[in-house]
Amino acid sequence: MEQTLRDAVQNALNELGVPETEFVIEWPADLAHGDFATNAALACAKVLGRSPREIAEELVEKLQTTLGDSVKHIEAAGPGFVNITLAHRTITKQVEGATVKDWGTHTYNTGKSVMIEYSNPNPFKEIHIGHLMSNVVGEALSRVLEASGARVVRDTFGGDVGPHVAKALWALKKNNVTDIGNAGEIGKAYIQGSNAYEASKEAKEEIDALNTRIYDIVATQLAPETLSEEDREILNLWRKGREVSMEEFARIFSILGTRFDYIFYDSDTTEGGISVVRDGVTSGVFEQSEGAIIYRGEKKGLHTLVFITSRGTPTYETKDIGLAFLKEERCSTDEVIIITAIEQVGHFEVVLAALEEIAPQLAKKMTHVPHGLLRLTTGKMSSRKGNIITASELLADMVRSATEKNADPLVAEQVAVAAVKYMILRQAPGGDIVFDPEKSLSLEGDSGPYLQYALVRAKSVIAQSSVSADTSDAPEEPYTLERLIIRFPEIIRKAERLRAPHLITQYVTQLAGEWNSFYAKERIRDGAHEAYKIAVATAFVRTMEQGLHFLGIPVPEKM
């Protein structure tokens, strides 16, 4: 519809002899103004040297002729807007289309493939609510990309080698742990190791040495016969630790509704990364400095960062270089998106700048999409200091409060996940969320459960009505609910284009609110125009189901 209007306005402008002008077709803030509005008259008033209001009047006439009875009303308003109100028949036709299975999806990205990296919890550390944020944003963006027709490959990247691993393993060894029971145990060991690293010079040396040794054993994959007894112990503990961490991550991913096609580890990327970076020294991309290998970011207005430490171990930067090549090798896609917290923008600018010199074709298709931080009222979370809320704790708490109204554990979990995801997806990505467990996770008002509740209630009414949907039973005036429903496909397109899932969240919130008003005001079962109302309710249900699906928010049958 929007395209039809755009063409009609463009034709009218051509007839008026307007040179090429940018104009918008938009939704007026107030539906009373109409279903669509255009600023075309305002936009071209200056070049024509005429009053915008006058041009608007002429546009109205021309549009009336072109659009005929598909519109109910066209008028010039305000400083020179043209407001368009659709005929109810036009709206009804689109409401009928809202019940199809793929409602809201598009094909403009069909044939395109995108690899998207998110969540990225590190084995040997606990998965906390910060990772939850990345996971929720990443999953929503993945689904929105799928809605545009693209093929999406999901991956997550975890640091299974590096100082944090050495700290955790060091503490586990100190405590004579040979078998690790659960992820919490590793989290505690990591904190213990970190504290020792800060406090004792001796511990620091031991941990640094262990770190290097772990690289040698697992990342460069030394031949088994060259391993000492102690090395084998380290290897076993490391294997077990990674396994326990990953089992916990898998459990959380499953609750959140994410399945990764690829799980990459640091240990897969270090060797490749190191060799690329060392080659880069020869070709002059990187340079030696104080025993380390660095990239001089200053030449591109960025910071200098270390890629290989003076101890010979690779940093995160080198691992990301290695990962870029590894992704290309395992599963080449048209585009590569990496979602991380916003504090890493500097890091990725440098990595991308370096990669551009080494492999421009890889750098070109790679985009870093940052999201804001989830901070606690008590300050920044740090798993090193132990002041974190783990994903597991948060979800368990939420499930507990959702259980008050839902005996069914599955439904309680769906409600809990909806509340958590809504908190994150309600706002534009990039902004921080100050997380207050008491206030942030509402089950009322603007909230995940509010959406679920409206949907469940609509389904219930439809099930109870003995009448089947029939759009020939339409009342004279369209319901506001219908006028919102037909906007859905365009909302999904915008969310994908702008990489802004919160547009969907806002829309479904408005839609659910409108449903609740409709429900309070209009008697559906045994009321006037029941068949038509059932048709609208059915379209509402489908729109909500699809909207929640694209956000990754679960849809309960009952609640």
Added chain:
RNA sequence: GCUCCUGUAGUGAAAUGGAUAUCACAACAGUCUUCGGAACUGUCGUUCCAGGUUCGAGUCCUGGCGGGAGCACCA
């Protein structure tokens, strides 16, 4: 110190350069022997400061003030 991000009701947020700046929470006042009250209706209340660009600025530009993040061997 340098670089980047940010400043909207009491609180948390929204607003491709458009009309009377939305939404929720909180507070206050109502609806209701419910087609499922996790609901609905109403009241209250907001663009950090000073310039500039524009027919039009919360949005763009300049300067100030406040908050946050990053800045060589962490990820």
